[in-house]
Amino acid sequence: MREESYVAKNLILPGNATAPVTRTKRIPSELRRRRINFLSEPNWHKRILWRLKEDSQFLRSAVQLAFVLLCIWIGIEFYLFLKWGMSAGTENFVSRPPGVEGFLPISALISLKYWLQTSIVNTIHPSALFIFLAIIIASVVLKKSFCSWLCPIGTLSESLWLLGEKIFGKNIHLPRWLDYPLRSLKYLLLSFFVWAIAGMDVPAMAAFIDSPYNKIADVKMFLFFANISTFALWTIIVFMMLSVVVKNFWCRFLCPYGALLGIVGWLSPLKITREKSTCIDCNLCTEACLANIQVHTAGRIWSDECTSCMRCVEVCPVKNTLTMKTSFVKQTIPNWVFGVLVVGVFMGVTGFAMLTGHWDNSITKEEYAKRIQEIDSPLYQH
Secondary structure, three states, X not given: OOOOEEEEOOOEEHXXXXXOOOEEEEOXXXXXXXXXXXXXXXXXXXXXXXXXXXXXXXXXXXXHHHHHHHHHHHHHHHHHHHHHHHXXXXXXOOOOOHHHHHHOHHHHHHHHHHHHHHOOOXXXXXXXXXXXXXXXXXXXXXXXXXXXXXXXXXXXXXXXXXXXXXXXXXXXXXXXXXXXXXXXXXXXXXXXXXXXXXXXXXXXXXXXXXXXXXXXXXXXXXXXXXXXXXHHHHHHHHHHXXXXXXXXXXXXXXXXXXXXXXXXXXXXXXXXXXXXXXXXXXXXXXXXXXXXXXXXXXXXXXXXXXXXXXXXXXXXXXXXXXXXXXXXXXXXXXXXXXXXXXXXXXXXXXHHHHHOOOOOOOOOHHXXXXXXXXXXXXXXXX
């Protein structure tokens, strides 16, 4: 069982003064959340299933790991495909994995606008479009959940600051006067890309989609990291080092994808909701928040930084005080249901693309072999 009492921090004193006083609040037994002893289940597979259902962070970690392994598998397949292409066909042929197009967000944005204006799904990088749609739809329905449940960069970023927390005991929290300007950078980057694409008409988009550069943009991307320059390598190292000491540095300040999903996430009917009447002001939710949101003072979490990671819900010691719900239906969404929905929406949209023939591209094996061989030509520079 959880302890019956928790300490409220930074209480407001008469005269609006604050002081580091403490006051213990007791939780009535009928409101206290019970702590589950998963080790009480002797069968390991039942224990895992039980924990996946009851422990949102165990479920989220499992989903993150599965998606990271999927991305690694896609990377291995793409490497073997590229190895075949570079060998002029002397190596064994391995099919190109369409999932690699998930790392082509610019092509996906152009494909989305082209599709909206022409009703045509381009056949050069069709899976890029549907992966992008899956992420957008998940954000409309489930807020910015892609970032904390599925995104491999988000998983890496989270792992780095958790490592920093273990090494140094805490992470650096930037002051507001610095945090707000830095957070605006990702929106400036997003605005640049949106502005550039907004100025393209249908012929310009069609020309880009069918251009030699776009046809092997995935190959160019792979080679960029395989033959990375010293400057680019050190830039990545610096970002990783900053992510160790500043929680989610890349995601919070620089990721334009996250900026877009944060904006789209405002449309989501599902939001973390705090029941003020039962809240004991223990601040555990705020301390657990990945995005440094002041959860313990909010009614509903509208912040564009909220990624629906459910950490705050998991640590709350009082029943039904922090929940995921809509404003018009008071029924709480169980943690495991939310996790299933995140995965289900993504798999549903990408599965639809596979079933309808919009997953594999139209570039032939022979065309790939030719273009990969001449990739250093000016034809493929951009």
